[in-house]
Amino acid sequence: MKKIILFVGMGVATIFGIQACSTSVEDTAHTTSVAEDKANIKKTINGFYDKLNVIDDGDFSKYVLYTMFNNTAQEYDDSYLNNVVEKWETQFGDALIDNKLQFANKLGTYTYNPVSGTWTKVANANAVVLKFPSVQNQIAVDSELTLTSYTDIQTSYNSETIWLPKTFDITLKRSGNTVFSMNLSNVTFDNSTNFSMPISANVQIYSAPLTQNIVWQRVTSKDFKFTYNASTPQGANSEIIAQVTLKHSDYANISSKDDFKTISAQITEGNLKIAATMNVEALAPITDPTDAQVNNNSKAELFYNGQKIGDIIYKTVNGKGEFFVVYFDGTMENTDVYVGDFEQKIKDIFANYLD
DSSP states (O other), X not given: OHHXXXXXXXXXXXXXTSOOOOSOOOOOOOOSOHHHHHHHHHHHXXXXXXXXXXXXXXXXXXXXXXXXXXXTTOOXXXXXXXHHHHHHHHHHOOSEETTEEOTGGGOEXXXXXXXXXXXXXXXXXXXXXXXXXXXXXXXXXXXXXXXXXXXXXXXXXXXXXEEEEEEEEEEEEETTEEEXXXXXXXXXXXXXXXXXEEEEEEEEEEETTEEEEEEEEESSSSXXXXXXXXXXSSSOOEEEEEEEEESOOOGGGOOSGGGEEEEEXXXXXXXXXXXXXXXXXXXXXXXXXXXXXXXXXXXXXXEETTEEEEEEEEEEETTEEEEEEEETTSOEEEXXXXXXXXXXXXXXXXXXXXO
């Protein structure tokens, strides 16, 4: 859950924290005042927090709390689920053998009996279905996990053979209602080296009420594109489009920032967007770059409703790197005025998980 939370929050968190830019804002026709621009930034970020509250109150969050935090101390505890899975493997054998999921050999519908502590199986030619009580000491079998359309491909990492999924559909229901689902498709690898490089993948994730779409694709042998989109029935869309250019296509020997040429990204939250680029090739050899070196080799522009409202620059303040918004009238302020309390906001929203 924490990974999902962090991934959802990455759009706004990175808007003011990962890139720097040139120090001037173009003098073009501007239809809003700086005060209005500041208000729009604040409104967008508050809307993002509102969306996180919707996610926290959603059915997937409730399921996680009910299943894994259902104890007197309200602390994370997955021992019951682990015990249920271990009993399944004791009866029917390991699900993973030699780094390969035994999907075809495990087809069937399995139901856990909490009284006897055993599973029963009936035939199912197309899916692996696990039915079980959501929590310990519960008789009602209200959870259902279904895996279908599973295929995999042999890959190699550090001379070890690993079978990775190419396609699958997985759905988790509680009392007949879908609380989580995931679809994987279009997964391909480049196996020209002893490192299997993923060159395409499509992922759709639904964690009620949040829908996420992820696309990874190789454009050329050295250029890759990552697209992430997240939305809820209420609230603005979040989107990240990132492009990475490598210095070479020897994927087995990509080990550090020295192997990257450039990184660019467009990060959007509702009507607020940052467009950023970084010359990694120029900055990577510099152990401790100056503010000027960072700003001369990277750029980030801030837009609202398609209109540029400022740049973001990097400055060292009291020995610490900080990011500042430079508005169209030349004034600037630390981005902490917008996201300085980001960590605390996340802790407050997801207090049930993070306390």
